[in-house]
Amino acid sequence: MSVALASISNRLTSAQAQLLERSRVLTLGLVPSPSATTSLVRTLTGVRNDLAKAEDEAALENNGLSVGGKAPRTGKRRASDALQLDELTARYDRLVEMLQADEDGRGRAKALVREKRAPSPAPEADEDIHVPDVTVEPPTPAAPEPIRPFKDYDEEDDAPPHEIIEQQQLMMNDQDERLTLLSHSINRQSHLSVQIGDELDIHHELLEDTDAAMDRTAARLNSARRRLDHVADNAKQYGSTITIIVLIFVLLLLIIVFKT
Structure with a gap:
């Protein structure tokens, strides 16, 4: 499977942390930062697209077709990936429901709701399915991917530098807003102490x-x-x-x- 399920899981974990922080802000009666909500929606959109791609690849493999010129995987491997994909899909749906806690979140979550697909029969873990070797070759040979240095984090996508800088600026603005709120709270506590x-x-x-x-x-x-x-x-x-x-x-x- 060309889509890394581990990368999807890591991004879902990051989105869950952002949603929990957003829920805490709503509980305090404050308005969530628009920049933080935009970053969260961008992450969930990427996860939704990758989940759809992974489901399409799983459907092709279940029909006996290879993906990207690779040989079909065994039944045990496909069954394990199918279970993991179902778990990631359920996590994504729960996060989208958490986003609908306020009016702004409900409006943004409409575009994130996944279309319900009919579940494809997953192969048994202990069954070795023999299918005809039908290979769908790409029209042109794909160029080998360049060797990239190892990083201790998963890259969501190859975003251009200006988008990365813009996202970092949004995060810094969000942190500034939170620090301002914290400063006001500390000042109120100081007046009460006096x-x-x-x-x-x-x-x-x-x-x-x-x-x-x-x-x-x-x-x-x-x-x-x-x-x-x-x-x-x-x-x-x-x-x-x-x-x-x-x-x-x-x-x-x-x-x-x-x-x-």
């Missing part, structure tokens, strides 16, 4: 005033307690003497009353 600090200072002063008032009240209570203790001690010490004086006074009153 206001909270002022409130804490006011409450600290109130607590200090309350503490001073409690100290004064405690001092007054201690003074009153000492006075009460002094009165109680005096009452215990001179209680009997006062009682005798009171009884003598009462006795004198009785004597005076009876003599008169």
Whole structure:
């Protein structure tokens, strides 16, 4: 199969990450960046075209025809690729559904919806199918591809330099917008922190005033307690003497009353 399924899988993973970030922005009540949405749609469009090409090649191989002058593959290899292609197709459809979370996404997703095709019967994994060797030769021999240096990433397509620069500029603009939003959020947090600090200072002063008032009240209570203790001690010490004086006074009153 001339279409690399691994490359399609990597691009779907990248598109899924962009869609998750877009969903997070929508959840926060913000508007997604148009440049980021355009880049996402471009990626999904390339994936859709490659999936359609891979399905066409798989249909040709299932009919016993070779692709690009290569011999037909065995049943096990075709069955494995068919399962992987079905999985990638399902992932693509889920990502297109995720894109339809807002009005702009629904409008852009209309052009990305794939046409439903009738599933072609996949060969059994353990069945060795013998088909006539019918080769469709290209009209002209294809020139050998130039040797390219190894890269640790999959190239989506051979885009010209100005398109790559434009895409990078869009990504930088999107990052600038996100940094601006982050800066505004940090400024709001800073203002809230200053206001909270002022409130804490006011409450600290109130607590200090309350503490001073409690100290004064405690001092007054201690003074009153000492006075009460002094009165109680005096009452215990001179209680009997006062009682005798009171009884003598009462006795004198009785004597005076009876003599008169």
